[in-house]
C-alpha cells in the first residue's frame with residue numbers, strides 16, 4: 231500500500247504554506263532575520279508540538295510564522311514545499327496563505343505574495359508541479375481588516391484563484407464575512423472556507439448559504455447533522471479533510487475514530503490533505519497511508535480519494551481529464 235500511495239498521482243487542496251515551515255528552516259530564518267524565538271533547537275521545537283486544540287496550535291503557528299520577513303523567505307518556504315510535492319508525486323496543489331499574519335508583523339502584502347508567486351512559477355517550470363493560490367482571511371480579526379486585505383489583492387487578481395477563511399473558528403462564524411465574500415465573488419475570486427473543524431455543523435450551513443463556498447475545508451462536524459450530510463452528498467460539495475491534523479488537534483481521539491470513511495461511504499465527496507504538515511508530523515502520503523491502514527482500504531478506494539481531489543480542484547475541465 232505504501233508503494234501504491236507513493237506512486238499514485240495526487241492533488242492537494244488544503245495546505246497552509248505557513249504550515250510547511252519545518253523546524254530547521256524556522257531556526258535558520260530566525261537567525262537570518264534576527265527574530266527572537268523561545269526555542270533554540272529543532273528538538274525543543276518538536277517537543278513543543280503537542281496540542282490540546284486548534285487555539286493551542288495557532289499560538290505556535292503564528293509565533294513560527296513571525297520568522298518570515300523577506301520575499302526570499304516566502305520563496306524558500308514555498309519552493310521547499312513544491313520540492314516535497316515532486317517527491318510525493320503531487321501533480322497539482324492549491325495552497326493557502328495568510329497575508330494578515332504577516333502584515334501584523336510589519337511585512338508588506340507585496341513582499342509575501344511576490345515571493346510566493348515567483349516560487350509557484352518556478353515550481354511549475356522546473357518541477358512540473360502546477361498550483362493555485364488561495365488567500366485566506368483571518369476570521370478572528372474584524373471584517374474591515376478582511377476588506378482591506380481584499381483591496382490589496384485586487385492588483386494580483388490573476389495570481390489568486392480563490393479566497394478562504396481560517397484561524398480560530400469558535401465564536402467567529404462564517405456569517406461575519408458575508409459582505410467581504412460577496413465582494414470577492416463579484417471581483418471574480420472563487421471561494422472556500424474552513425468550517426466544522428471545531429465549530430458546529432451550523433457553521434458549515436452558513437459557509438454554504440452566506441458565503442456561497444465551492445468547497446468546505448475540514449467540514450468533519452457535518453456528521454452531527456444528517457440533513458447536512460445528505461445535502462453535501464446530493465450536491466457533491468467537496469470536503470477537504472485533514473486526517474492527521476484532526477488527530478493532532480484532538481478533533482478525533484485517534485485515526486480509527488475519524489469519520490472520513492463513514493462520510494466517503496455516505497457518498498460525500500471527501501478528499502485527503504495535510505493542512506500544516508510541518509506541525510502535524512506528516513505530509514500528504516502519510517495522511518493517505520494513515521487512513522488506508524486504519525480502515526483497511528482497497529487500492530481502488532485509495533485511488534477514488536485521489537480522483538475526488540482532481541474533481542474538487544479548481545483546474546479546468548480539460549486539465550482534470552488529463553490528470554484522470
Ligand code: ADE
Nearest residue numbers: 246396397398424505506
Ligand atoms: N490555520 C492554519 N491551520 C489551520 C487550521 N487547521 N484551522 C484553522 N486555521 C488554520
Ligand code: ZN
Nearest residue numbers: 246424447505
Ligand atoms: Zn487548514
